[in-house]
Amino acid sequence: xxxxxxxxxxxxxxxxxxxxxxxxxxxxxxxxxxxxxxxxxxxxxxxxxxxxxxxxxxxxxxxxxxxxxxxxxxxxxxxxxxxxxxxxxxxxxxxxxxxxxxxxxxxxxxxxxxxxxxxxxxxxxxxxxxxxxxxxxxxxxxxxxxxxxxxxxxxxxxxxxxxxxxxxxxxxxxxxxxxxxxxxxxxxxxxxxxxxxxxx
Amino acid sequence: xxxxxxxxxxxxxxxxxxxxxxxxxxxxxxxxxxxxxxxxxxxxxxxxxxxxxxxxxxxxxxxxxxxxxxxxxxxxxxxxxxxxxxxxxxxxxxxxxxxxxxxxxxxxxxxxxxxxxxxxxxxxxxxxxxxxxxxxxxxxxxxxxxxxxxxxxxxxxxxxxxxxxxxxxxxxxxxxxxxxxxxxxxxxxxxxxxxxxxxxxxxxxxxxxxxxxxxxxxxxxxxxxxxxxxxxxxxxxxxxxxxxxxxxxxxxxxxxxxxxxxxxxxxxxxxxxxxxxxxxxxxxxxxxxxxxxxxxxxxxxxxxxxxxxxxxxxxxxxxxxxxxxxxxxxxxxxxxxxxxxxxxxxxxxxxxxxxxxxxxxxxxxxxxxxxxxxxxxxxxxxxxxxxxxxxxxxxxxxxxxxxxxxxxxxxxxxxxxxxxxxxxxxxxxxxxxxxxxxxxxxxxxxxxxxxxxxxxxxxxxxxxxxxxxxxxxxxxxxxxxxxxxxxxxxxxxxxxxxxxxxxxxxxxxxxxxxxxxxxxxxxxxxxxxxxxxxxxxxxxxxxxxxxxxxxxxxxxxxxxxxxxxxxxxxxxxxxxxxxxxxxxxxxxxxxxxxxxxxxxxxxxxxxxxxxxxxxxxxxxxxxxxxxxxxxxxxxxxxxxxxxxxxxxxxxxxxxxxxxxxxxxxxxxxxxxxxxxxxxxxxxxxxxxxxxxxxxxxxxxxxxxxxxxxxxxxxxxxxxxxxxxxxxxxxxxxxxxxxxxxxxxxxxxxxxxx
Numbered sequence: 043x044x045x046x047x048x049x050x051x052x053x054x055x056x057x058x059x060x061x062x063x064x065x066x067x068x069x070x071x072x073x074x075x076x077x078x079x080x081x082x083x084x085x086x087x088x089x090x091x092x093x094x095x096x097x098x099x100x101x102x103x104x105x106x107x108x109x110x111x112x113x114x115x116x117x118x119x120x121x122x123x124x125x126x127x128x129x130x131x132x133x134x135x136x137x138x139x140x141x142x143x144x145x146x147x148x149x150x151x152x153x154x155x156x157x158x159x160x161x162x163x164x165x166x167x168x169x170x171x172x173x174x175x176x177x178x179x180x181x182x183x184x185x186x187x188x189x190x191x192x193x194x195x196x197x198x199x200x201x202x203x204x205x206x207x208x209x210x211x212x213x214x215x216x217x218x219x220x221x222x223x224x225x226x227x228x229x230x231x232x233x234x235x236x237x238x239x240x241x242x
Numbered sequence: 243x244x245x246x247x248x249x250x251x252x253x254x255x256x257x258x259x260x261x262x263x264x265x266x267x268x269x270x271x272x273x274x275x276x277x278x279x280x281x282x283x284x285x286x287x288x289x290x291x292x293x294x295x296x297x298x299x300x301x302x303x304x305x306x307x308x309x310x311x312x313x314x315x316x317x318x319x320x321x322x323x324x325x326x327x328x329x330x331x332x333x334x335x336x337x338x339x340x341x342x343x344x345x346x347x348x349x350x351x352x353x354x355x356x357x358x359x360x361x362x363x364x365x366x367x368x369x370x371x372x373x374x375x376x377x378x379x380x381x382x383x384x385x386x387x388x389x390x391x392x393x394x395x396x397x398x399x400x401x402x403x404x405x406x407x408x409x410x411x412x413x414x415x416x417x418x419x420x421x422x423x424x425x426x427x428x429x430x431x432x433x434x435x436x437x438x439x440x441x442x443x444x445x446x447x448x449x450x451x452x453x454x455x456x457x458x459x460x461x462x463x464x465x466x467x468x469x470x471x472x473x474x475x476x477x478x479x480x481x482x483x484x485x486x487x488x489x490x491x492x493x494x495x496x497x498x499x500x501x502x503x504x505x506x507x508x509x510x511x512x513x514x515x516x517x518x519x520x521x522x523x524x525x526x527x528x529x530x531x532x533x534x535x536x537x538x539x540x541x542x543x544x545x546x547x548x549x550x551x552x553x554x555x556x557x558x559x560x561x562x563x564x565x566x567x568x569x570x571x572x573x574x575x576x577x578x579x580x581x582x583x584x585x586x587x588x589x590x591x592x593x594x595x596x597x598x599x600x601x602x603x604x605x606x607x608x609x610x611x612x613x614x615x616x617x618x619x620x621x622x623x624x625x626x627x628x629x630x631x632x633x634x635x636x637x638x639x640x641x642x643x644x645x646x647x648x649x650x651x652x653x654x655x656x657x658x659x660x661x662x663x664x665x666x667x668x669x670x671x672x673x674x675x676x677x678x679x680x681x682x683x684x685x686x687x688x689x690x691x692x693x694x695x696x697x698x699x700x701x702x703x704x705x706x707x708x709x710x711x712x713x714x715x716x717x718x719x720x721x722x723x724x725x726x727x728x729x730x731x732x733x734x735x736x737x738x739x740x741x742x743x744x745x746x747x748x749x750x751x752x753x754x755x756x757x758x759x760x761x762x763x764x765x766x767x768x769x770x771x772x773x774x775x776x777x778x779x780x781x782x783x784x785x786x787x788x789x790x791x792x793x794x795x796x797x798x799x800x801x802x803x804x805x806x807x808x809x810x811x812x813x814x815x816x817x818x819x820x821x822x823x824x825x826x827x828x829x830x831x832x833x834x835x836x837x838x839x840x841x842x843x844x845x846x847x848x849x850x851x852x853x854x855x856x857x858x859x860x861x862x863x864x865x866x867x868x869x870x871x872x873x874x875x876x877x878x879x880x881x882x883x884x885x886x887x888x889x890x891x892x893x894x895x896x897x898x899x900x901x902x903x904x905x906x907x908x909x910x911x912x913x914x915x916x917x918x919x920x921x922x923x924x925x926x927x928x929x930x931x932x933x934x935x936x937x938x939x940x941x942x943x944x945x946x947x948x949x950x951x952x953x954x955x956x957x958x959x960x961x962x963x964x965x966x967x968x969x970x971x972x973x974x975x976x977x978x979x980x981x982x983x984x985x986x987x988x989x990x991x992x993x994x995x
Binding site for chain 1: 312313316320322324325326327331334338342343364365368369718725726729732733736739740743746747903906907910913914917921924928931
């Protein structure tokens with residue numbers, strides 16, 4: 043009798059465990075089922091959203107176009123308002139090849155007053171080497187004769203510290219003045235050359 | 243973008259269908275890792291292509307000064323500078339401004355191509371298409387005059403990008419049509435991409451059982467260069483697709499993949515190193531699964547073990563490695579006499595897999611596979627413990643998913659989805675939101691509580707939603723959201739700049755009002771009249787000086803001083819003479835000059851005076867000429883001043899013209915507000931759409947988790963039932979004298995007894 047009870051206990055215990063597992067599992071299934079309704083609703087919701095996705099994309103494209111047009115107009119307005127052509131001076135910087143000179147920084151002075159300076163990152167330098175032109179300064183000056191001085195610092199031939207300056211005298215008339223600071227490699231001299239080019 | 247297409251294709255063709263399930267999660271998670279970098283990648287590739295194209299010509303020439311790649315329009319150069327720094331929006335604006343100001347004289351077509359390319363990668367495909375079509379329209383071929391090289395090159399590039407655009411929109415036929423118009427004037431750096439896109443387009447058409455129109459072949463044969471990454475992608479895709487279509491080509495595919503693996507290893511392409519090793523892991527995993535499918539477990543293990551730890555393929559490689567280890571004993575090439583499965587060999591990889599993130603479905607599989615291994619090895623107690631461990635881990639995960647669902651609902655209400663998603667967008671703060679913060683910033687205020695940051699950690703969410711984030715539709719939505727944030731930020735910047743313009747206009751208007759009051763104008767007129775009066779006086783003096791006796795009027799300042807001193811001396815002399823002659827003073831005193839000596843001094847002074855006048859009169863002509871010149875200059879200056887004063891009213895009008903600018907400014911401000919509200923509305927739509935996707939994904943994950951939990955519970959119950967049956971059979975035999983036998987029983991039974 044005693045033995046019989048002991049032999050039944052484990053069986054009861056295991057059966058209880060199995061039943062408990064089944065109950066737990068069925069409850070998890072039940073929650074699965076209950077979530078199905080919500081799932082279907084979400085699916086429908088999502089399908090509607092996906093139908094709208096195309097229109098969202100088109101709307102965004104249209105907005106991008108509009109914001110770009112606005113940006114363009116605002117830039118033009120800014121230039122007309124803050125830098126009218128009768129006083130405008132724009133200084134650009136370009137680099138050609140850059141084998142003999144690695145530009146680190148540049149400082150620009152107009153009539154002995156420093157107006158712009160810039161320290162170059164590798165990315166900016168790379169953009170210049172690839173043919174990009176940097177708008178270094180945009181400002182206003184009076185009509186008449188002026189002098190611009192640009193001081194370039196960087197690494198020259200044989201990776202030595204290099205510091206050069208170039209100056210240029212120009213006459214500001216009623217139209218916008220555009221000057222380009224040009225750094226070129228001279229294969230003849232194996233040296234960098236610095237110059238200022240006047241654009242019409 | 244092609245890379246985009248590649249990423250989309252890769253999970254689809256990762257491995258044969260029956261193996262896909264195991265590897266999909268990790269491949270998708272790989273894509274999710276690429277998700278953040280997706281746009282960047284696309285743009286980077288475009289950047290490389292375009293930059294190479296633009297600079298290629300420049301580099302091909304050489305001169306004494308090496309200055310041939312200088313641009314001929316500064317504004318185009320500025321756009322390039324922004325483009326090369328990946329400031330695409332800025333570059334586009336520069337081109338649009340230059341086009342509006344008509345300052346692109348020499349690089350009109352180049353700038354259009356650049357603009358179209360950027361539009362293409364900036365998700366403005368409609369605009370890009372229009373740009374390329376307009377280039378083609380302008381570049382209609384004509385024989386008279388013969389088209390220039392540049393002209394033909396632009397035409398070829400425009401066709402190429404149009405084809406690429408069509409391919410991205412899954413319009414393969416249209417893509418092939420566009421590619422067929424590309425001729426060998428296309429710059430060589432785009433050959434690889436063209437060849438790749440053409441090949442995959444033809445392949446995709448063939449897959450859809452559509453015949454390729456023979457007229458749509460390429461007009462020339464651009465071959466993929468040996469080191470091009472496109473070659474590897476093509477080879478991989480071809481190998482996988484051929485084995486998927488027919489198992490007969492298994493051997494050829496495996497050989498091709500092995501060759502590809504070696505080629506990637508030997509590649510010296512350092513620019514795309516990361517992409518290459520990622521592809522290598524994919525090749526290795528596919529190869530290993532192919533071997534595993536054919537029962538060549540040792541080979542499979544060899545390739546699985548070469549997959550890098552931490553790679554996106556790690557999860558599927560660990561699952562495969564486990565199965566290969568189990569089946570190693572059954573290997574057809576194995577020399578073992580008794581072929582049997584080695585379950586324990588799978589424990590190491592699968593235990594490692596168990597410790598990985600619950601965001602990956604391979605982790606779930608490992609959680610169930612480990613107890614299965616214990617069970618198969620007869621370690622039932624460990625198996626039960628492992629099931630309990632799995633169930634506990636899954637229950638925790640379930641709680642965390644529910645918490646995430648709740649958090650998403652909160653975030654939806656807060657409209658701060660970007661924070662939840664961990665977007666790295668330097669977004670200017672929303673003005674209305676800031677206002678509310680400031681107005682109701684007290685922590686007791688309901689609004690302040692409303693804005694309380696939620697607790698969810700973006701990384702955790704991103705981990706959970708990695709599969710969702712990898713989906714094309716979601717990537718597109720996130721891309722759109724990112725763009726909207728950026729555009730909003732841009733508008734916000736302009737808002738503050740417009741305030742600066744407004745200030746400048748106000749200042750100018752104030753100055754205008756001041757001038758209009760007439761005070762300044764009158765002041766200038768009075769000063770001018772005074773100057774004119776002095777000038778008239780000077781003119782009269784000059785006329786008088788030209789007379790015979792008028793030379794004294796031409797004296798210099800120094801001479802005038804000398805003349806004054808002489809005159810003063812003569813006056814003093816006259817006074818002394820007068821005193822002496824009246825005899826008021828005794829002249830016997832030797833200190834006073836005598837009358838004679840006074841006469842001599844007078845004579846000397848007169849002589850000096852005459853010399854002075856003589857000098858002036860001898861220089862009279864020259865002095866008069868100089869004075870006349872000076873007069874003429876003064877006349878000119880006065881005329882100019884008169885003219886300036888005359889245009890004073892015009893200047894005043896010009897200043898008041900600021901009202902025109904003010905009107906423009908108001909218009910632009912209005913545009914900004916309209917666009918901002920449009921963007922906000924669109925952002926809301928996109929965010930709602932994203933939230934719907936997130937909710938669905940979380941529900942999917944919950945369902946999947948519940949299924950796994952159900953499986954675990956069932957397996958555990960089955961295990962317990964089996965043990966119970968065993969115990970019922972064994973128990974009656976057990977008695978106190980059979981201790982040794984008891985020790986050999988399964989662990990669980992031992993514990994129960």
